[in-house]
Amino acid sequence: MNDIRPIRAKSGTNHEGTSAHNRRVMIDALRMNGALSRADLARATWLTKQTVSNIIEELERDGLVRSQAAVRKGRGQPSTPYGLVPEGAFAIGLQIDRHVTRAVAVDLVGSVLVRDEAGLPAGGPSEGAKVILDLVAGVRAKLAGIVQQSEKRLVGLGIAMPGPFGVAGSGDDPWMMEAWQKFPLLETLTAGTGLDVGLQNDAAAAATAERMVGAAHGLDHAVCLFVGYGIGAGLILNGELYRGANGNAGEIGMALLFADGKSTPLEHRASLASLYQYLSIDPADADLHAQISNLVSRGDQSIESWIAAAAADLRWSIHLIETIFDPQTVILxxxxxxxxxxxLIAAIGPLLPSIAERRGRTLPRLQPGMADPWSVALGAAAGPISRAFDPHFAAILKDSL
Amino acid sequence: MNDIRPIRAKSGTNHEGTSAHNRRVMIDALRMNGALSRADLARATWLTKQTVSNIIEELERDGLVRSQAAVRKGRGQPSTPYGLVPEGAFAIGLQIDRHVTRAVAVDLVGSVLVRDEAGLPAGGPSEGAKVILDLVAGVRAKLAGIVQQSEKRLVGLGIAMPGPFGVAGSGDDPWMMEAWQKFPLLETLTAGTGLDVGLQNDAAAAATAERMVGAAHGLDHAVCLFVGYGIGAGLILNGELYRGANGNAGEIGMALLFADGKSTPLEHRASLASLYQYLSIDPADADLHAQISNLVSRGDQSIESWIAAAAADLRWSIHLIETIFDPQTVILxxxxxxxxxxxLIAAIGPLLPSIAERRGRTLPRLQPGMADPWSVALGAAAGPISRAFDPHFAAILKDSL
DNA sequence: AGTAATAAGTCAAGACAATTGACTTAATAA
DNA sequence: TTATTAAGTCAATTGTCTTGACTTATTACT
Structure with missing residues (x-):
């Protein structure tokens, strides 16, 4: 009672941490390289053949990996490749956006098995929560109808919504989803679904998706510049999503640009919100997507001028990202x-000179990523899969076991 | 020979990785909290009393920790606190700057025991390498004269110099140290000293120093904005220095500012180089430091106007850093x-509103850090100490053992 | 005082997971 | 046909953490 000085220290680890890590390393290797034999895995992970054999056996019992036909490759006994079993695990991903919410069910390899969406009522979170819970329940039920054992193999529910999180009240900035930010979403959904629930912003979710099944697959340092209603950057650093001290890392939309003697957040210049405003379109329109695609394909003059302006800002943003993060590649x-x-990629055109222009560079500096209304929900679902199966430091430590 | 398809995978771990991690965790806990009893360590690290006892015994044998007088604190047997032994390990830090090179010897707790500097001849690296090797040898000899066993306990040589590294030739930009960048520095110094040599840029070194003994001590997410000849950011993310894909993360000096209709790198506006240029001072002057300090204390008009302009740019940079990294604090x-x-800190004045303005914030958004000609060399030395003793993911893996 | 409660720390046996080295199996090269 | 090579298994071993009972030292309570 008298001397409660909290001692801050990192957690230690033990055998189980070691074992958990090695299991994750196997799964990661199979995800990255496709099916591999035990001998391949042993060489790649620096573990012994025997250890790999034991772990693979265990993973096979757990239904996470499965052997394939033996392959003969030269002298010596043919090897038996093992691959991930897609239906070895599932996760639900939920995107909460301004006017709509989307949910998907994905499997271990990131294939989308079920998708569904619903409009969000104007009443805010207290109304919306019910819609969301129904949507999730529906997706879950459909998943259970498609595959066996889905409930037993469900590792979690990932939520993605626009950030930033936990920021001191900015009044009622319509660019932020104030009401949702204040709502006890995690608690409500944990209670309502009984699942392990995680939350990240939409750009982070997009990056998670790109890392699992997209352009960042297998990369350890990549930044996804995500153009949605707002704009944000999803950061893959050292092979993991970086969240920052408060889950707000990458909120580049709030970065200030100085032009015409005044400062403007990037988000007000290069985002769908800015496009809607520029074109005086109602963002609640149902056929918004088609409408925009149509304008783009027609080469509509007004959208072209917005594109030119936004591309200039994006060109600068990419330069900034390259300069500050030194990634292997940037994904738009x-x-x-x-x-x-x-x-936009075409209009961004040649990138600004930067430290990314290295001798011996192999990846392009800028790559297109997913551009799909469902990619955020997919990324949201990729979150729990990654937490459960990807190797990362925290997963080794005792306090996480 | 036929099917050499490189398999990319993370390394597995084993008992020794576990043990190595737990040793590091102990040292880290003692560094962060000061002396702790075995029981305290067990609670803080989630390990058992017995495990902690074993590890502490081993660390004591290795001369890294030492017991202190027992303390009675209420009921129960008095506890015996253990603290780090400063002379348990040493490292040499080397700063290579435009006109001067500095070397320090530090101990396990980051105290500087020896410092020495030398001018760098104009002949470039081929001339300079000899000066540097002599300087390091001198510092090493002095260290050996002060403490016992220093050579046996020397964990490495850390080098800090301005980045960026490995960038495709930008001709002869005097803002970069082209010649040194191309010189095989690591190889030369490894061969010349027989030590384990590491390289980082000066901002990263400064951040490493701040984390070991400065304002970032014990923080997991902090960014050091380093104003030197150039300007850079040293990134502490998830408790470790972040280097990026090529060791160039944080090179914020190359970020472009748009003003007056043209784009300028931050470095050309807010850095000592820009100040020297603004004041038409020769950066090779020996009493540069005193000269500047003098101007500042006099409130000289020309330096004040430079400060006002630089402060505006720094204010923007800090906002950008907060927005993109979401750190616990920014250190100037x-x-x-x-x-x-x-x-500069005074002139930066109230910071721009950002996502760093959170409810329940405890640390200041901006803090002063070390401002000392020796801080980069100190940070360079902190690198090997950190590599050898701080807990981090890579240290657990088999491929690092 | 005397005793109970509490906390630090040790001891010895046990559990867990990776390692080692010899062995088996199955293919190709000579 | 035989030697060589490589995948994979078996059984014993090793390294490290864990467990539970025990000892020691101090304060709190009666």
Whole structure:
């Protein structure tokens, strides 16, 4: 009672941490390289053949990996490759956006098995929570109808919504989803679904998706510039999503640009919100996506001028990202229509000179990523899969076991 | 020979990885909290009393920790606190700057035991390498004269120099140290000293120093904005220095500012180089430091106007860092004279509103860090100490053992 | 005082997971 | 046909953490 000085220290680890890590390393290797034999795995992970054999046996019992036909490759006994079993695990991903919410069910390899969406009522979270819970329950039920044992193999529910989180009240900035930020979403959904629930912002979710099944697959340092209603950066650093001290890392939309003597957040210049405003379109329109795609394909004059302006800002943003993060590549993705993202990439044109221009560079500096209304929900679902199966430091420590 | 398809996978771990991690966790806990009893350590690290006892016994044998007088604190047997032994390990840090090179010897707790500097001849690296090797040898000899067993306990040589590294030739930009960048520095110094040699940029070194003994001590997410000849950011993310894909993360000096219709790198506006240019001072002057300090304390008009302009750019940079990294705090440090850094902090004044304004915030958004010509060399030395003793993911893996 | 409660720390046996080295199996190269 | 090579298994061993009972030292309570 008298001397409660909290001692801060990192957690130690033990055999189980070791074992858990090695299991994750196997799964990661199979995800990255496709099916591999035990001997391949042993060489790649620096573990012994015997250890790999034991772990693979265990993973096979758990239904996470499965052997394939033996392959003969030269002298010596043919090897038996093992691959991930897609239906070895599932996760639900939920995107909460301004006017709509989307949910998907994905499997261990990131294939989307079920998708569904619902409009969000104007009443805010207290109304919306019910819609969301129903949507999740529906997706879950459909998943159970498609595959066996889905409930037993469900590792969690990932939520993605626009950030930033936990920021001191900015009044009622319509660019932020104030009401949702204050709502006890995690608690409500944990209680309502009984699942392990995680939350990240939409750009982070997009990055998680790109890492699992997209352009960042297998990369350890990549930044996804995500153009949605707002704009944000999802950061893959050292092979993991970086969240920052408060889950708000990458909120580049709030970065200030100085132009015409005044400062403007990037988000007000290069985002779908800014496009809607520029074109005086109602963001609640149902056929928004088609409408924009149409304008882009027609080469509509007003959208072209917005594209030119936004591309300039994105060009600067990419330069900034390269300068500050030194990533292997930058990925431009979004919940914007694919046609628009492609036009933006074209309009960004030659990138600004930066430290990314290295001798011996192999990856392009800028790559297109997913541009699909469902990519954020997919990324949201990829979160729990990654937490459960990807190797990372925290997963080794005793306090996480 | 036929099917050499490189399999990419993370390394597995084993008992020794576990043990190595737990040793590091102990040292880290003692560094962060000061002396702790075995029971305290067991509670803080989630390990058992017995495990902690064994590890502490081993660390004591190795001369890294030492018991202190028992303390009675209420009921129960008095506890015996253990603390780090400063002379348990040493490292040499080397700063290579434009006109000067500095070397220090530090101990396990980051105290500087020896410091020495030398001018760098104009002939470039081929001339300079000899000066550097002599300087390091001198510091090493002095260290050996002060403490016992220093050579046996020397964990490495850390080098800090301005980045970026490995960038495709930008001709002869005087803002970069082209010649040194191309010189095989690591190889030369490894061969010349027989030590384990590491390289980082000066901002990263400054951040490493701040984390070991400065304002970032014990923080897991902090960014050091380093104002030196150039300007850079040292990134502490998830408790470790982040280097990026090529060791160039944080090179914020190359970030472009748009003003007056043209784009300028931050480095050309807010750095000592820009100040020297603004004041038409020769950066090779020996009493540069005193000269600047003098101008600052006099409140010289021309330096004040530079400060006002630089402060505006720094204010923007800090906002950008907060927005992109979501750190616990931002630290302004530099090889600039302390008086100048303090004036800059004052001139930066109230920060721009950002997501760092959170409910329940405890640390200040901006803190002063070290402003000392020796802080980069100290940080360079902190690198090997950190690599050898701090807990981090890579240290657990088999491929690092 | 005397005793109970509490906490630090040790001892010895046990559990867990990776390692080692010899062995088996199955293919190709000579 | 035989030697060589490589995948994979078996059984014993090793390294490290854990467990539970025990000892020691101090304060709190009666």
């Amino acid at each position: 993705c979004g919940s914007a229509p694919e046609a628009l993202v492609n036009r | 440090c530099g090889s600039a004279p302390e008086a100048l850094v303090n004036r």
